[in-house]
Amino acid sequence: MLRNAAVLVEGARITAVGPYAELRAAHPQADEVAVRGVLFPGFIDCHTHAVFGAPRLDDHERRALGQSYQAIAAAGGGILESVRDVRARSEDALAGLARARLDALRAHGTTTVEIKSGYGLARDAELKQLRVARRLAADGSPAVVPTFLGAHEVPPEFRDRREAYVALVCDEMLPAVARESLARFCDVFCEPGVFSPGEARAVLDAARRHGLGLKLHADELEESGGAELGVSLGAVSVDHLASVSDAGVRALGGSATVAVLLPATMSFLGRLRQAPARRLIDAGAVVALASDFNPGSSPTVGLPGVMSLAVSQLGMRHAEALTAVTVNAAAALGLAADHGQIAPGMIADLVAADVADWREVAYWVGANVVTAVWTAGSACPRLPGPISLGLNVQA
Numbered sequence: 001m002l003r004n005a006a007v008l009v010e011g012a013r014i015t016a017v018g019p020y021a022e023l024r025a026a027h028p029q030a031d032e033v034a035v036r037g038v039l040f041p042g043f044i045d046c047h048t049h050a051v052f053g054a055p056r057l058d059d060h061e062r063r064a065l066g067q068s069y070q071a072i073a074a075a076g077g078g079i080l081e082s083v084r085d086v087r088a089r090s091e092d093a094l095a096g097l098a099r100a101r102l103d104a105l106r107a108h109g110t111t112t113v114e115i116k117s118g119y120g121l122a123r124d125a126e127l128k129q130l131r132v133a134r135r136l137a138a139d140g141s142p143a144v145v146p147t148f149l150g151a152h153e154v155p156p157e158f159r160d161r162r163e164a165y166v167a168l169v170c171d172e173m174l175p176a177v178a179r180e181s182l183a184r185f186c187d188v189f190c191e192p193g194v195f196s197p198g199e200a201r202a203v204l205d206a207a208r209r210h211g212l213g214l215k216l217h218a219d220e221l222e223e224s225g226g227a228e229l230g231v232s233l234g235a236v237s238v239d240h241l242a243s244v245s246d247a248g249v250r251a252l253g254g255s256a257t258v259a260v261l262l263p264a265t266m267s268f269l270g271r272l273r274q275a276p277a278r279r280l281i282d283a284g285a286v287v288a289l290a291s292d293f294n295p296g297s298s299p300t301v302g303l304p305g306v307m308s309l310a311v312s313q314l315g316m317r318h319a320e321a322l323t324a325v326t327v328n329a330a331a332a333l334g335l336a337a338d339h340g341q342i343a344p345g346m347i348a349d350l351v352a353a354d355v356a357d358w359r360e361v362a363y364w365v366g367a368n369v370v371t372a373v374w375t376a377g378s379a380c381p382r383l384p385g386p387i388s389l390g391l392n393v394q395a
């Protein structure tokens with residue numbers, strides 16, 4: 001924590017950090033932007049499903065009335081509702097919705113966002129989602145890291161022949177994704193009732209052969225050895241972990257695989273169980289936090305709110321929560337060499353918050369304390385008026 005400090009930015013990168021008086025004297029020609037409050041490294045949201053159509057408000061209400069996940073799915077809700085929606089919507093329409101939503105994430109301090117496919121579950125619809133992510137990446141702000149998640153769920157047309165769907169993911173979708181360089185990572189939803197560890201391994205082995213980095217949704221609602229599988233495959237991260245086993249905690253503690261925790265999801269689903277952040281940190285695991293931004297289980301736009309949950313529900317200290325959305329989140333995307341810190345050589349992704357004590361960023365629940373955002377050295381425009389997130393964003 002530096003006081004009365006300055007950050008020197010040249011082009012897209014930070015070139016010096018130090019006492020204001022020293023840097024000002026050494027660089028008398030530099031333009032100056034005064035920042036009131038605290039300057040943070042840009043927040044990195046390392047797990048989202050940000051390309052989707054309509055919000056799932058009926059699911060939300062059914063859960064409030066006590067309906068189970070299975071009952072909601074049987075009534076036409078759940079992931080498959082978003083799948084029908086994404087399949088039917090044009091690439092342009094999805095891009096318009098996602099652009100507005102990324103603007104909202106950025107207004108809360110997110111300067112890099114990972115985006116997964118997984119609401120297509122068919123070759124062309126998966127590629128459509130990833131092409132939307134590529135269009136958003138071309139805009140450059142926030143920076144976008146695309147992940148292929150064709151193995152998010154077994155689509156209804158493969159219900160009775162799931163091996164054929166796994167084969168489709170491995171033999172058709174992954175080669176097409178690799179051919180167009182549409183994703184940096186491949187992810188699998190490894191959970192009892194979704195994909196087994198054996199199926200997840202088959203998909204991730206194929207992904208590795210195509211040059212993709214590996215991620216895994218693991219041990220979210222039930223323990224199935226997903227964390228251990230991710231570590232054994234050298235995955236860059238294993239995500240969720242609310243039900244991780246003791247063996248999984250030990251495996252993560254002895255590895256460089258990042259444990260990505262998503263407390264907003266468990267909170268939104270009304271689950272009392274959260275990932276054992278304290279045990280993971282004490283075991284030596286690298287812990288990151290993310291929003292899991294998605295229409296079903298986490299319509300959460302701000303990482304400050306996730307940090308707040310991490311402190312109040314996961315027992316993380318403020319400094320651990322901040323590390324978890326900056327340098328550790330960068331590591332979960334393979335970007336730690338030049339993202340997630342205010343230091344010479346780093347990309348100049350910066351967030352200003354009008355607070356007197358930096359811990360306030362994780363304290364004012366529901367408030368957006370972010371006053372300015374820079375990505376790759378450029379000031380981001382402030383959002384005009386209220387934030388639109390639903391289907392009215394193109395109006």
Ligand SMILES: [Zn+2]
Nearest residue numbers: 047049217292
């Ligand atoms: Zn997810």
